[in-house]
Amino acid sequence: MVTLIANIVGYTAAVVGTSLMLPQIIKSLKTKKVKDISFIMLVFYFLNCILWLIYGILISALPVIVANSIALLISIFQIILKIIYS
Amino acid sequence: MVTLIANIVGYTAAVVGTSLMLPQIIKSLKTKKVKDISFIMLVFYFLNCILWLIYGILISALPVIVANSIALLISIFQIILKIIYS
Numbered sequence: 001m002v003t004l005i006a007n008i009v010g011y012t013a014a015v016v017g018t019s020l021m022l023p024q025i026i027k028s029l030k031t032k033k034v035k036d037i038s039f040i041m042l043v044f045y046f047l048n049c050i051l052w053l054i055y056g057i058l059i060s061a062l063p064v065i066v067a068n069s070i071a072l073l074i075s076i077f078q079i080i081l082k083i084i085y086s
Numbered sequence: 087m088v089t090l091i092a093n094i095v096g097y098t099a100a101v102v103g104t105s106l107m108l109p110q111i112i113k114s115l116k117t118k119k120v121k122d123i124s125f126i127m128l129v130f131y132f133l134n135c136i137l138w139l140i141y142g143i144l145i146s147a148l149p150v151i152v153a154n155s156i157a158l159l160i161s162i163f164q165i166i167l168k169i170i171y172s
Binding site: 002010020022033038047051 | 098144145
């Protein structure tokens with residue numbers, strides 16, 4: 001029972017973690033303003049996704065690979081927006 | 087060997103993921119400007135930390151509990167800065 005709840009919480013966390021940069025992208029696209037966003041934070045988020053992706057590949061964990069591949073693409077898109085709108 | 091590398095990559099990812107909001111906090115404190123930061127993104131990051139913390143407690147994984155407790159405090163601090171400086 002605890003394992004089932006843990007899995008549900010874990011997968012929900014993975015979905016939230018994967019999509020957390022999406023609202024930022026929507027806001028940046030709407031306002032075209034990115035000055036207050038830390039570039040280092042975005043690079044850390046990018047590194048975070050890359051590292052979890054490598055980890056997922058090393059332990060052959062498909063959910064980790066899928067979630068972090070998507071998050072990686074999202075983070076690259078936000079970095080591009082930061083550069084374009086700066 | 088793969089397990090050792092996976093653990094090193096995983097722990098590095100955990101450290102990067104825990105500290106990724108720190109550069110944003112430093113920038114927000116310096117500039118006192120937070121307008122371009124998405125509030126929804128900050129709330130998602132907060133939820134992300136809460137969910138991983140619950141997950142860590144449920145599976146009794148101390149590194150997950152420690153990393154996400156720290157990340158949770160950092161995310162609360164950034165949300166407070168967003169509210170104060172808005």
